[in-house]
Amino acid sequence: MIEVRELRREFKVATSKGLRRRYKTVTAVDDVTFGVEAGEAVGYVGPNGAGKSTTIKMLTGILVPTSGHVRVNGVDPSRQRRDLARRIGVVFGQRSQLWWDLPLRDSFDLLRSIYRVPAADHRDRLDECVELLGLRGFLATPVRQLSLGQRMRGEITAALLHAPELLVLDEPTIGLDLESKERLREFLADINARRGTTLLLTTHDLDDIERLCPRLMVIDHGRVLADGPLDELRAEVTPERELVIDLREPGPPPDVPGVTAVRSEANGLRHHLTFRRVETTAAQLITRVVSRVEVHDLAVVEPQIDDVIRKLYQRQAGQARASVES
Amino acid sequence: MLAGMTTNVVFGLLRVAVLAAALRAANGEIADYDIAATNTFVWIGQGLLGFVLLWGTNELAERVRSGDVVVDLYRPWHLQSALLAQDAGRAGFAFLTRLAPPMVFGMALFPFQFPATALQWPLFLLSAVLALVVSFAFRFLIDVSAFWLLDNRGLYGFWNITSGVLCGLTVPVAFFPDWARDVLWLTPFPALLQAPIDVFLGHGSAPGILLYQVFWAAAMLGLGHLALQRAVRRVVVQGG
Numbered sequence: 001m002i003e004v005r006e007l008r009r010e011f012k013v014a015t016s017k018g019l020r021r022r023y024k025t026v027t028a029v030d031d032v033t034f035g036v037e038a039g040e041a042v043g044y045v046g047p048n049g050a051g052k053s054t055t056i057k058m059l060t061g062i063l064v065p066t067s068g069h070v071r072v073n074g075v076d077p078s079r080q081r082r083d084l085a086r087r088i089g090v091v092f093g094q095r096s097q098l099w100w101d102l103p104l105r106d107s108f109d110l111l112r113s114i115y116r117v118p119a120a121d122h123r124d125r126l127d128e129c130v131e132l133l134g135l136r137g138f139l140a141t142p143v144r145q146l147s148l149g150q151r152m153r154g155e156i157t158a159a160l161l162h163a164p165e166l167l168v169l170d171e172p173t174i175g176l177d178l179e180s181k182e183r184l185r186e187f188l189a190d191i192n193a194r195r196g197t198t199l200l201l202t203t204h205d206l207d208d209i210e211r212l213c214p215r216l217m218v219i220d221h222g223r224v225l226a227d228g229p230l231d232e233l234r235a236e237v238t239p240e241r242e243l244v245i246d247l248r249e250p251g252p253p254p255d256v257p258g259v260t261a262v263r264s265e266a267n268g269l270r271h272h273l274t275f276r277r278v279e280t281t282a283a284q285l286i287t288r289v290v291s292r293v294e295v296h297d298l299a300v301v302e303p304q305i306d307d308v309i310r311k312l313y314q315r316q317a318g319q320a321r322a323s324v325e326s
Numbered sequence: 327m328l329a330g331m332t333t334n335v336v337f338g339l340l341r342v343a344v345l346a347a348a349l350r351a352a353n354g355e356i357a358d359y360d361i362a363a364t365n366t367f368v369w370i371g372q373g374l375l376g377f378v379l380l381w382g383t384n385e386l387a388e389r390v391r392s393g394d395v396v397v398d399l400y401r402p403w404h405l406q407s408a409l410l411a412q413d414a415g416r417a418g419f420a421f422l423t424r425l426a427p428p429m430v431f432g433m434a435l436f437p438f439q440f441p442a443t444a445l446q447w448p449l450f451l452l453s454a455v456l457a458l459v460v461s462f463a464f465r466f467l468i469d470v471s472a473f474w475l476l477d478n479r480g481l482y483g484f485w486n487i488t489s490g491v492l493c494g495l496t497v498p499v500a501f502f503p504d505w506a507r508d509v510l511w512l513t514p515f516p517a518l519l520q521a522p523i524d525v526f527l528g529h530g531s532a533p534g535i536l537l538y539q540v541f542w543a544a545a546m547l548g549l550g551h552l553a554l555q556r557a558v559r560r561v562v563v564q565g566g
Contacts, residue, residue, distance in 0.1 A: 062396050081558075082403070
């Protein structure tokens with residue numbers, strides 16, 4: 001579905017003002033290579049300025065690459081932008097493709113004409129979205145009067161009415177409340193599973209990834225830091241898990257082999273212990289701990305996806321430093 | 327809508343008064359314009375102003391500035407054609423609300439020079455539509471300049487100031503010195519307003535004027551198309 005090889009995009013940035021401007025070249029995307037198969041759901045994450053949006057603009061043909069090879073759906077996006085536009089859907093969390101003053105339904109009608117969708121197909125797809133996203137209550141409301149959550153549901157519908165094979169979502173859940181987010185994720189997971197629509201989404205909300213994307217790509221400074229199933233990445237960068245125990249009486253952390261005490265709270269009532277999952281299982285550990293001290297409560301904490309990604313950034317920074325020093 | 331209509335009429339009254347005073351000072355006629363022709367010139371001009379939308383909204387340029395133009399570029403359409411279609415729709419509404427009222431107002435209350443032949447009415451309509459296309463093409467070019475300038479408000483302001491004088495809104499192009507008049511008719515400006523007025527008044531040859539408008543409509547649209555194509559190749563979408 002997507003094929004990217006050594007993709008690169010540089011920008012010229014003025015470094016001085018005045019008549020004789022000096023420019024420096026900034027590389028936003030630095031020889032990125034990856035592929036996405038039809039039907040996959042891929043999360044594309046990275047800090048602000050990492051090159052996510054630049055990549056997406058090149059994938060959708062808005063931006064011409066400085067060098068490298070891109071194929072989406074078999075076509076070169078920047079040369080065949082209009083052909084491609086008919087076959088992909090794009091949703092921006094921070095922009096709108098709906099008509100501000102028109103009722104949602106009229107926006108959809110306009111899109112039907114723009115994409116030349118047969119009336120019957122349009123009706124079926126619209127009905128499905130109306131049902132699953134619960135749009136019925138505000139189809140006749142002008143877009144400017146919709147809440148953000150309602151509008152985003154409208155945006156997603158708008159992007160799906162021409163049955164795109166690939167749906168690109170740029171921070172689709174930004175600013176939404178928890179319930180709206182969850183509803184959107186559920187819907188996206190459903191169309192990915194049922195219709196086989198390929199999803200590529202950028203986000204800062206890692207729950208989106210956890211919930212939707214079996215595969216995660218992490219980018220920073222224009223380079224891909226990691227690419228693979230979320231579980232594998234988690235195991236790779238954070239091989240340690242955490243066990244939190246609350247003691248009945250305040251005391252020192254129990255001394256158990258294979259366990260490191262990281263910190264104590266509440267005057268020694270609560271202790272955070274870490275252990276390596278390849279060496280010990282949580283069950284073995286709990287048995288040992290419980291045999292030594294009197295435990296009130298305990299919990300095993302999986303590393304949060306934020307931690308995973310933070311570790312990935314740090315690893316990259318560490319490697320960069322190492323290569324400078326050597 | 328009502329505000330626009332009222333403004334058009336009030337400014338029409340002002341302009342009629344000023345031009346009538348000028349005519350009186352010049353013994354009743356300047357370059358083919360007697361008092362009836364002058365009134366007609368003013369009231370049609372006031373109507374066409376809103377119809378061709380000489381001073382537009384700069385909307386596309388704002389979208390370029392904010393980066394929202396990506397949404398327009400993601401659509402499987404030819405952006406210029408889509409916007410022209412949109413403008414034609416707007417003009418259809420403006421025909422009823424902006425073009426007709428000042429004309430009717432002028433016809434009813436002032437000495438008015440009606441077309442000498444019935445054929446001039448449809449020719450006038452055709453010419454007005456061509457003027458609309460040229461006006462759109464001008465506005466589109468100014469909008470597209472935002473891809474390079476980012477902030478095209480300076481250019482836009484310059485357009486607002488000069489276009490009225492050059493297209494025959496302030497005074498008829500015929501009032502200019504001969505050399506300036508001839509030079510102006512080599513530019514697309516009179517195609518915006520003076521051309522349909524001349525067709526209505528029967529000044530000059532109608533087919534010649536229409537051909538002149540067709541030429542500039544095509545040329546300006548073509549220029550806009552090329553400019554957009556280049557802009558899109560070098561576009562750097564702002565933000566996010």
